[in-house]
Amino acid sequence: MTENAATATAVPKAPSERPSWRTALTSAELDTRLLGTVGAIAVIWIGFHIWSGGDFLTARNLWNLSVQSTSIAIMATGMVLIIVSRNIDLSVGSLLGFLGYVMAMVQTQWIPKTFDLGYDRWYTWIVALAVGLVLGALCGLLQGFLVAYGKIPAFIVTLGGFLVWRGLIFRFKKGQTLTPMDKTFKLLGGGPKGSLGDWKSWLLGGLACAAIVGGIVFARRRRQRYELAVRATWIDATLATVGCVVVLAAVLVANRYYWPPNLATQYAQDHGITEPAGGLKISTGIAYPVVILIGVTLIITYLARRRRFGRYVYAIGGNPPAAELGGINTRRIIMFTFMLMGVLCAVSAAVQTARLDSAVTNLGVQNELDVISAAVIGGTSFSGGVGTIPGAVLGAVIMQSLRSGMVLLNFDSPTQDIVVGIVLVAAVGLDSMLNRRRAS
Amino acid sequence: MSVSDRPEPTDATSSRVPLVEMRDIRVSFGGVHAVDGVSVDLYPGEVVGLVGGNGAGKSTLIQTLSGAHPADSGQIRIGGEDVVISNPRDARIHGIEAIYQTLALADNIDAAGNVFLGRELLTRSGSLDDSAMASATQRVMQRLNPRFKNLKTAVKSLSGGQRQSVAIARAVHFNAKILIMDEPTAALGPAETGQVRELITQLKAEGVGIFLISHDIHDVFDLADRISVMLQGKLVGTVNKSDVTKDEVLAMIIMGKQPGQASVEEIAELHG
Numbered sequence: 110m111t112e113n114a115a116t117a118t119a120v121p122k123a124p125s126e127r128p129s130w131r132t133a134l135t136s137a138e139l140d141t142r143l144l145g146t147v148g149a150i151a152v153i154w155i156g157f158h159i160w161s162g163g164d165f166l167t168a169r170n171l172w173n174l175s176v177q178s179t180s181i182a183i184m185a186t187g188m189v190l191i192i193v194s195r196n197i198d199l200s201v202g203s204l205l206g207f208l209g210y211v212m213a214m215v216q217t218q219w220i221p222k223t224f225d226l227g228y229d230r231w232y233t234w235i236v237a238l239a240v241g242l243v244l245g246a247l248c249g250l251l252q253g254f255l256v257a258y259g260k261i262p263a264f265i266v267t268l269g270g271f272l273v274w275r276g277l278i279f280r281f282k283k284g285q286t287l288t289p290m291d292k293t294f295k296l297l298g299g300g301p302k303g304s305l306g307d308w309k310s311w312l313l314g315g316l317a318c319a320a321i322v323g324g325i326v327f328a329r330r331r332r333q334r335y336e337l338a339v340r341a342t343w344i345d346a347t348l349a350t351v352g353c354v355v356v357l358a359a360v361l362v363a364n365r366y367y368w369p370p371n372l373a374t375q376y377a378q379d380h381g382i383t384e385p386a387g388g389l390k391i392s393t394g395i396a397y398p399v400v401i402l403i404g405v406t407l408i409i410t411y412l413a414r415r416r417r418f419g420r421y422v423y424a425i426g427g428n429p430p431a432a433e434l435g436g437i438n439t440r441r442i443i444m445f446t447f448m449l450m451g452v453l454c455a456v457s458a459a460v461q462t463a464r465l466d467s468a469v470t471n472l473g474v475q476n477e478l479d480v481i482s483a484a485v486i487g488g489t490s491f492s493g494g495v496g497t498i499p500g501a502v503l504g505a506v507i508m509q510s511l512r513s514g515m516v517l518l519n520f521d522s523p524t525q526d527i528v529v530g531i532v533l534v535a536a537v538g539l540d541s542m543l544n545r546r547r548a549s
Numbered sequence: 550m551s552v553s554d555r556p557e558p559t560d561a562t563s564s565r566v567p568l569v570e571m572r573d574i575r576v577s578f579g580g581v582h583a584v585d586g587v588s589v590d591l592y593p594g595e596v597v598g599l600v601g602g603n604g605a606g607k608s609t610l611i612q613t614l615s616g617a618h619p620a621d622s623g624q625i626r627i628g629g630e631d632v633v634i635s636n637p638r639d640a641r642i643h644g645i646e647a648i649y650q651t652l653a654l655a656d657n658i659d660a661a662g663n664v665f666l667g668r669e670l671l672t673r674s675g676s677l678d679d680s681a682m683a684s685a686t687q688r689v690m691q692r693l694n695p696r697f698k699n700l701k702t703a704v705k706s707l708s709g710g711q712r713q714s715v716a717i718a719r720a721v722h723f724n725a726k727i728l729i730m731d732e733p734t735a736a737l738g739p740a741e742t743g744q745v746r747e748l749i750t751q752l753k754a755e756g757v758g759i760f761l762i763s764h765d766i767h768d769v770f771d772l773a774d775r776i777s778v779m780l781q782g783k784l785v786g787t788v789n790k791s792d793v794t795k796d797e798v799l800a801m802i803i804m805g806k807q808p809g810q811a812s813v814e815e816i817a818e819l820h821g
Binding site: 331332334335336337411414415416418420423424426427429430431432433434435436437494495 | 615617636638642647649653654655656657658660662666667669671675676677680681683684687699716
């Protein structure tokens with residue numbers, strides 16, 4: 110194999126052993142923990158599919174699952190950075206509620222009534238979202254400042270935030286339900302109209318495939334240029350293929366979920382199309398909130414792995430004095446993780462209020478527990494320094510899969526909580542057991 | 550002890566400018582004077598051993614130079630110029646690198662990440678240039694520890710010697726002019742200790758000034774040109790290695806006696 114010549118010259122190979130799965134995995138530099146999470150999702154999905162008599166792995170259920178996972182998953186990406194740097198944020202559920210409520214106030218009260226500008230203006234959703242994001246950043250910054258510079262434990266600061274943000278909701282309109290949301294804003298929550306549709310979903314899938322292949326080739330070239338060891342060609346090729354297949358399968362599933370018949374009929378009438386027998390089939394495609402989640406995951410992963418900020422977050426979590434001695438401004442980094450968390454709460458708040466088409470006082474209640482659980486199930490360690498962004502997103506998918514599967518099976522809500530609680534503890538217990546075995 | 554009493558460095562003429570001059574350094578924690586008016590200096594290509602028992606203040610003294618713990622008062626001159634060192638970044642600007650007793654490495658990050666911690670190489674877009682950092686680390690390692698291959702694994706899974714190599718690689722890559730080594734061989738086996746000693750000799754030949762902190766008098770005698778002895782936060786004295794015996798240095802460390810002052814009985818007592 111001529112392609113392997115570079116590998117052979119760069120690293121003198123260890124005496125060649127029989128290639129086993131283990132060595133193949135090691136040389137692929139894959140995260141075994143992440144693979145474990147993917148495996149757990151597969152087991153859960155197939156298990157529910159069989160148990161529910163074939164109701165789980167349907168386009169409709171998977172599409173719903175994708176949308177329901179987004180809000181927790183978006184926040185979990187930020188929670189990873191917070192936990193990695195040995196802190197915690199208990200306020201995210203309350204902050205989400207507060208920010209969602211403020212964004213709803215902008216759309217339902219302040220723009221149309223206070224400023225008398227009317228409903229559904231072209232700028233309404235932009236202003237609402239911008240207010241939410243900026244306010245989220247400020248709330249996070251305040252908490253981060255108190256943790257980093259005020260030296261108050263994060264647990265205490267965010268426990269305070271947990272009470273304060275929730276309490277503030279009742280300062281507006283005495284906590285009445287605010288509805289409806291702006292027409293455009295509502296699309297952020299998904300639904301048939303808040304989705305990419307057929308061809309745009311394929312376009313996104315195609316771009317994703319191009320990015321996967323391009324990224325692998327680029328990383329390879331770069332390492333070759335510096336005469337560093339590169340992975341075997343077949344491993345890179347397999348990774349690229351698996352990545353593209355998964356992406357395209359996801360697009361296919363999303364496109365196989367069709368608009369509800371009444372909406373499709375409406376659409377046919379509006380556009381003067383005669384409905385074929387059996388109704389018009391309009392592909393829903395990938396929902397906007399899922400697109401937002403993909404964007405957030407890419408950005409936060411980039412921050413975590415490719416920027417100084419992320420490197421410092423992990424260094425602080427790995428050995429705080431070492432980070433300090435390395436000349437890192439640890440306080441500023443910690444403060445920034447909380448600010449980022451605040452911004453992500455605003456994004457999730459927008460998705461949730463848009464999906465509900467209203468803001469209610471108990472918006473985001475208990476979300477902090479789901480977000481922390483998602484991060485932890487996804488492999489983030491409370492001892493600091495360890496955790497991945499994609500892992501946390503998969504953790505959120507596991508949490509949501511369990512909940513939605515149990516709904517399909519008509520488990521009541523207390524039973525769901527019991528199961529999720531047991532899974533959380535079992536997952537962390539298993540992980541630390543495997544880690545100890547790996548270490549010894 | 551006034552400055553003029555201090556012995557001149559072995560091979561340095563009085564006209565040479567010291568790399569480091571620390572004058573009347575004081576650090577106290579609460580009411581305790583951890584470092585009490587200590588003055589030491591260091592010339593290019595010289596190893597100064599800093600010895601003393603536990604709590605003598607040698608680590609604290611050196612932390613004022615590395616920026617890990619700024620001095621309460623006193624003067625630091627680098628190459629003859631007054632400088633203020635209030636954090637590790639200041640120290641690095643003056644070419645000071647420190648290898649700490651506790652190995653200041655981030656365990657969860659790979660070797661290259663640790664070598665460049667706080668001074669990462671960036672691409673044009675401002676992202677981390679991991680390949681460039683790995684390549685540079687590989688080059689430094691070839692010189693320090695040619696068997697070192699685990700560039701991509703988190704340093705927590707490395708042996709004590711390999712971890713020490715990473716810490717030293719940091720100092721070497723950034724061309725330290727002044728190197729502080731706090732118990733550099735404490736965590737190492739004999740072979741690895743040999744490597745570190747070889748490296749110290751090599752760096753010395755390149756004109757690097759080294760402060761070597763150790764409680765192992767044999768280590769210090771083998772490597773140092775001069776020895777500064779501390780006791781209870783104060784400097785007992787600085788001696789040329791060639792002028793003293795190990796027993797005399799031991800007497801300084803334990804009893805605070807100047808060379809020649811300790812009686813034969815007292816020296817005998819040291820050997821218990």
